[in-house]
Amino acid sequence: MTAASPAAGDRFLLDRRDFSAFLTSIRTAGYRIVGPTVRDGAIVYGDIQAESDLPIGWTERQDAGRYRLERRSDQALFGYVVGPHSWKKYLFPSHERLWTATRDGPTFAVISEPSDPTPLAFLGVRACELAALKITDKVFMGGIPDPSYSARRTRVLRVAVQCGQAGGTCFCVSMGTGPGVTSDYDLSLTEILTEGRHEFLVAVGTEAGGSVLRSVPLRPPTDEADRTVTAIVAHTASSMGRSMDPTGLRDLLLSNPDHPRWERVAKRCLSCTNCTMACPTCFCHTTEEVPSLDAEKTERWRRWDSCFNLEFTKLHATPVRASSSSRYRQWLTHKLGSWHDQFGTSGCVGCGRCITWCPVAIDITEEVAALRVPPPAPTPGGGH
């Protein structure tokens, strides 16, 4: 059947063989589709021209400091978890021009960078990533909206996918962000792969989501499909690779600037910034001035920065956070603690990227557990 006008709340079944038609329909609606694709030994986000660009039959194995692509025994389209990329690279590119200024006699004129009007369809957004999008929305659109972020963000179509398996470093259940997709999506897919069946349960979240389904062959949902989807999400939730107790985290972090654990983790941390680059919510950036050779024109760029960089806090030639323990402490205290004060939410969605992509296998869940152990009390009376 062809749905007349799918509305928010509607649900359908989409056959695997019609997935291409689904992609075509999104593209016909004017979107540039970006989603998972295999490149350089990892599943990253890139342009999706055809379904063959998807990581069909691939999965990955993740642990602290480890990531390896593996073949699946089936032909799942979304049978992986999350890779080194996050959607923030499309909304808040790692390197972006903000404006250009030209000399004009004694003065200068500034021209804002025009935004690319092509709307993006994010294909395969996981529950933790939807939560991360909400967080970066607060950062970049909560006050004076950042022009480039908001121009792109307001045109994004979020095609979510409920995770059919958990990764070795996932802990979305602890952070209350997943694995089920319950809100903040335009469309939500669940991939059903059982004996002889390969189909998707499609839930419509918004009008924009419904409108891209109009010319896609769809079937009404069955009770059996519903039961399968519930079981899939429950199974994923019960197989998280990591867990982290979130109770009282804000106070724990903010009241422990002198915990001895900071020195211990600093002995391992390389200040490589991998964790902050991979994290879907880390938003810190710096600005760069790029003048032309004849000095008649100059450009203002913004580039991802990290609180692990020594330059980050430089004030009158001296960094405020000179030790790597103070920088790791800043990262974790901000992410799990002061983020609440600033944005009314944790900065961590439990995606596990910082654990997987740390070259020395530092694990945020392990650090938090260690911080929960109170530091040894100072011995009274100067005894030993």
Added chain:
Amino acid sequence: MASDVPSPSPAPSSHPLAPAPYFVRRQTAETGDTNTLVLAPMDGGPVPPALPGQFNMLYVFGVGEAAISLSGDPTDSTQVVHTVRNAGRITAALAQLPPGKAVGVRGPYGRGWPVDAAAGRDVVLMAGGLGLPPLRPVLYHFLSHRAQYGRIEVVYGARTPKDLVYYDQIQEWRQRSDLRFQVTVDAADRSWYGDVGLVTARIPDVRFEPGNTIAFLCGPEIMMKYAARDLEARGIPRSSIWISMERNMKCAVGICGHCQFGPEFVCRDGPVFRYDVVRDWLAAREI
């Protein structure tokens, strides 16, 4: 179906983080490495209203921008005044701009000194080094509304007599009978007849009614820490002491993350903070 996609909004003509063109009206040397710049809008229009204690991002074409406190009279809508120490690439470039040259300005940003909370009370201003320029607008304000405040006590300390800014103006302020302005230097040469020692050493001599006093401190963190401690010891409650913080800043609007100080964004939640709010952060190392 293209009509289902939200139509592209026109590109904004000006970026909220783009500087407005100003020009250098005057540039005067304060000390060997510190200059005061007077800047006015290229288009001849008024400058946006600012509160004492706020800052601007000053931009040199092709070089970059730096956060600098406003240090002029806040009621003057024709120009902005900034006292800048030549301490890096951008401030060095600012120091080299002759009158007439373009400077970019965006701002003002941040929260200023709570001048309204000072009404009816004694006022203590303590400045260390380049902490005087961010306090000067507040002094202008107090002096132009003199009747609204009790005693006004200013203590200003610099490393050496050569490091004192606003030298001539300080002489005038010291002549006034409605203001007490003490100056001290850490190390004097033979030309110096005034006090020698840290600003905190002057605190026992500052006159105020402890239960009805507000204190504004600006200078190096260590100076503010000890000055706050000593003022507290003299009976000023923590909640009546205010300090101005400095951090690396890139955006000035709370999105680049650089200026974080505990849970605070210095650019947006500060630079002026009530001492009791940030006391723990000031006490901890490398925050």
